[in-house]
Amino acid sequence: MTYQLALFGDPVKHSLSPQIHQGFAQQFGFDIDYQLIQVSAAELRSRINDFFNSGGHGANITIPHKQAALAVTDQLTERAQQAAVVNTLFIKDGQLWGDNTDGAGLVNDFKQKQIQTHNQRILILGAGGAVKGILPALLATKPEHIRIYNRTIEKARQLAARSGNCDVLIKDDTTHAFDVLINGTSLGHHGQSPPLHPEWIKPHTIVYDLSYGEAAQPFLKKAMQLGVTKTFAGLGMLHHQAALAFERWFNRVPKITLPNNN
Structure with missing residues (x-):
């Protein structure tokens, strides 16, 4: 059949x-x-x-x-x-x-790529369905902290409030640096990228886009221009x-x- x-x-x-x-x-x-x-x-x-x-x-x-x-x-x-x-x-x-299966898929891809999230500081850009899908599985890996950055702050606050061990990164807050940055927005499908501030980046920061193919390129190219050496699209997660x-x-x-x- x-x-x-x-x-x-x-x-x-x-x-x-x-x-x-x-x-x-x-x-x-x-x-x-x-x-x-x-x-x-x-x-x-x-x-x-x-x-x-x-x-x-x-x-x-x-x-x-x-x-x-x-x-x-x-x-x-x-x-x-x-x-x-x-x-x-x-x-x-x-x-x-x-x-x-998105959250478990992301965590499995991180394991394969040896991307550490346990005790790490993570920034997630976006607060829509893609981010909701990965957040519980990421939290289960026990990161030090997860911050959520979103164009609509109230949407990010609502998601953080129900997730635990999360809070919101206020617009243009550049006082924090992160070990892992994840783009969970769909802007790449329109050839755009969310903000990416140099102050968010450490020498070892890993940047990951949940999208793949052309949709991942605007964000990953911006990260590489800022000196990030470890960038990944979401093909493995897919x-x-x-x-x-x-x-x-x-x-x-x-x-x-x-x-x-x-």
Whole structure:
């Protein structure tokens, strides 16, 4: 049989998810059809319901719908409850479940890249669905502290208040330096970058963008111009979160192979 899979988001045409999951499926001899479905917020519920009612086996959710997808599900895994966002959908006992594999995917990629977060000072730029998805898993690694910087300060305050061991970096505060900087905004998809102040950077600071490909370049190029020598796009995270979603759908753990510089 052919398993029907899909990614719901806007935009989706850039996504590497079909190729990644095809590679995973080949490891186990599965036949899959992974669709890219660009959808507006108003259509999200009906398009997801149509997909699963017509035999869909599993789905991923990407920006900007990770929070909205909560309302479509019948049940949530513990990870999705903690993050309050959903990036993976699956059927269990006739019900539509939501999971979040982003946080665990990021932490697994950090482990592979030997990026330390335990007892480290971390700055996260952004406070949307992507950041909500990674925050619980990052906090579980017991960093010294996490600060959240966002254009809308109140949104950052609300996220920090419910997360613990987090606070907000006020706009243009340059009195703090960080060990790890993470861009969780979607500005790169529009060729833009959030602010990146030289004072935030130490000699050993690591800069990571949750996006990958062209969307990661504005932020990473700005970091390199400021002398950062260790910069990473989110391609590894994409593979790791995809592997966890694949495991959820098929109860199989695929092998991940990435170039050394990704």
